[in-house]
Amino acid sequence: MTVEIREHPFDPWQAVSEYRSTRLASGKSGASAVFVGTMRDFNEGDEVQAMVLEHYPGMTEQQLEDMRSEAVSKHGLEDALVVHRVGIVHPGDDIVLVAAFSAHRKEALAACREMMETLKSTAPFWKKETLAEGERWVERNTPG
């Protein structure tokens, strides 16, 4: 799997390491660009205790796969990996991993950045925060 939705905590660094050793051809990728997004314990001035991440099963996976394959083809990547959490997450939990592997750094860095921005603006996920007093939906993502 090169796109994965995970319902339980995951270690993105282990995922990258495993992917490199089991899925990538040795010696082809001179550059690995990795972005990891992690849950903060604050948002808009409030302490956030937990968060529920909801997605649209089927559509979310398809959006991520389309995004991944477009990045691979546009930038001539060797490969790319996308992992995203759903369910209940807590501050310090990793939420998203995007990794781009290419012969040279320019393509890997550009593709990693582009995939993250595309994911943020198009992949159907929604966050609901648990605060000290009540819950609230995150209304929009800030531009990168």
Add this chain to the structure above:
Amino acid sequence: MTINVRFFASLRERIGHATLTVEADGIASARDVWKAVSGESPDEEMLVAINKEYAGLDRAVADGDEVAFFPPVTGG
């Protein structure tokens, strides 16, 4: 015509259902589906997917389609 309608996040809570089935004639577009289920005009930020692909509100719908309505996405 039967349309399977899905709602996510704050729209699911507002409508009070995750899924609904709309059976009605005279529904031509996603906008008509929204009016049938909510009785309201769509708000400008609402997103629409037909059969799990993004679509505009005025995209035509067909019998058996899955039409989803949701707020701006906030993943990552």
